[in-house]
Amino acid sequence: MRVRIKGIPLWGWAAAAALYFGAAAAAVEFAWDRAIDALAEVGAHRLDLYAASLKSELGRFEMMPAIVARQDSVRALLGAGPAASPELLREVNAYLQAVNDEAGSLAVDVIDLQGSVIAASNWNQPLTFVGTNVSYRPYFKDALAHGSGRFFGIGTNTGMPGLYFASAVRDAGKPIGAAAVKLSVDALESAWRTPGEAAMVIDGNGVIVISTVPGWKFTALRPITAQQQRDIQASRQYAGRNVDALPYRRTGDWNSNAWLGRFPDWRRPGRTTRFLVMSRPAPQAGDSVMVLLDVAGARRQQQLALAFVTGAFLIAGLYALYAIQRRRTIAEKLNAQDALRLANDRLEMTVAQRTAALTTANERMQQEIVERKRTEQRLRDSQQEVVHAGKLAVLGQMAAGLTHELNQPLVAIRTLCDNARKFVERDQPAQAVANLERVARLVDSMAVLTGELKTFARKPDVERVAVSLNEAVAHARLIYEARIRDERVQLDVNIPSGTTVWAESSQLQQVIVNLLGNALDAVRDEQKRAITIAAAEPDERERVLFTIADTGAGIAPEVLAHLFEPFVTTKPRGHGLGLGLAITSRIVEGFGARIAASNRADGGAQFTIEFAAATSQRMVHGR
Ligand code: ADP
Secondary structure, three states, X not given: OOOEEXXXXXXXXXXXXXXXHHXXXXXXXXXXXXXXXXXXXXHHHHXXXXXXXXXXXXXXXXXXXHHHHHOHHHHHHHHHHHHOOHHHHHHHHHHHHHHHHHHOXXXXXXXXXXXXXXXXXXXXXXXXXXXOEOOOOHHHHXXXXXXXXXXXXXXOOOOOEEEEEEEEEEEOOEEEEEEEEEEXXXXXXXXXXXXXXXXXXXOXXXXXXXXXXXXXXXXXXXXXXXXXXXXXXXXXOOOOOOOEEOOOEEEEEEEXXXXXXXXXXOOOOOOEEEEEEEEEEOOOOOOEEEEEEEOHXXXXXXXXXXXXXXXXXXXXXXXXXXXXXXXXXXXXXXXHHHHHHXXXXXXXXXXXXXXXXXHHHHHHHHHHHHHHHXXXXXXXXXXXXXXXXXXXXXXXXXXXXXXXXXXXXXXHHHHHHHHHHHHHHOOOHHHHHHHHHHHHHHHHHHHHHHHHHHHHHOOOOOEOEEEEHHHHHHHHHHHOHHHHHHOOOEEEEEOOOOOEEXXXXXXXXXXXXHHHHHHHHHHOOOOOOEEEEEEOOOOOOOEEEEEEEEOOOOOOHHHHOOOOOOOOOOOOOOOOOOOHHHHHHHHHHHOOOEEEEEEOOXXXXXXXXXXXXXXXXXXXXXX
């Protein structure tokens, strides 16, 4: 797996880091080089300046001892030796004092051949040079030997460092003594003092004799050899001091006349600092001028360069990240667009496919509809055929039933008629009349039968009105009054008074007569003979539930399913045609009501009619 951070692979980060470190190193190096070069230029300039000022400063005094040496009084004093008059000594002393004051040197003195100072500008001061012996001082020796001498040293009397110039005093070409001038280098030191820099003059021993850092004066930059140490002690050059080495460390070369070194920092005691060190020979032989320049500025340049590179990298990095992010966003957007276009294409394709499928399905459906319509037509045709067949069947049944029902009375009438003729022939009119009366009764009962058929055939086209249930029940009860009494049937009627239903009065009576008649038939052979007729108050749907229940054997299961069909009966021939309930249900339907039959849990049958309550003024017309 490729590791990525912010979408950039690891090698990218590594390359960026390498580039950054490379650039930073190069920038730091470049800044350092440039800054040190600039510093070296400053150093060279300083060295020029210091050498020039040293030269001019020393030049001012270089000729002074020679001039003093030519003074007649000086030569006279040296020539006279110990026999010199006090006036001459006073004159020379006064002269030296005047010259010293005029030139601005530290002291001017005259030394005899033995090295004793016999006259001095400071003759009248407590630390006068007069009387001191300087025979061991190199400037004196050099003056006697070569005519002139020069020397950095610390005054043995005053303890003040200074530069000594000496010149031989001659008489007839032979040295008779020397004249010496001592000058202060304080002015040079203070003139050279620059912040962040140190300037110094190093003598032939490698000892710092002039220094803008006071603590470094008379310390050595080079190790002092035993011979040198002996010479120094002999000349009491540094007033008998031990010359210590300045604790510095050379850290590297810059160019032929500049190097880098770590020196004690005079501004922060106890710390060391890196300096660019440059030196050049001083105007006077054997000495050299040296400057130390603090490289802190260069280090600041380095830090600046580093900061610049870092800043540039950060900006470039941020821009790169932004660009990458932007590219990625654009790529994602393009991808999303592609995906969208693809999805769109797919959707269009799907829609086209679905549309085609739908069109096919639609066509199939249309075909199916046509097919179904055709089937329906066929069904209707066959239904009509069935109805027709059913009608024929009913007619057949009816014909059979009627034939049976009518045949018996017809046979009886035939027999009665034959007998009546015989009775007339035998002149027995009373029997003939009795037979004819029986014939009339039989004809009546046949009329009842055909009347019932008429009722069955008649269309229930009636006008419905509000009919009192209690009244209809009372009428039926009246018809069966004798039976109820004779057969000791307990009849309970429980109908709230004023209960009216939408019906037709005589048809409603017929319905109740039919149902009550069946109930009476059902309980006739039972131990307990009870019939209950009841009606409930109209419900929220304005329906009135009318029930007639008996304690008979209940409806036979095979009968129950076909109860309301014509010619269904369990009664013996001559007692029932099986038309009662068929007629009843048709009448009830004509009222807009519904009839249902069931067997009660505790035995007996129960018929229920759901009437429309005639409580409102609504009038419903039958079909
Ligand atoms: P019918 O009374 O001429 O038989 P119906 O149509 O009135 O014709 O009755 C059909 C049959 O329904 C009856 O023969 C009888 O078997 C059954 N039935 C009707 N009412 C009752 C009832 N209350 N209890 C038991 N059976 C009944």
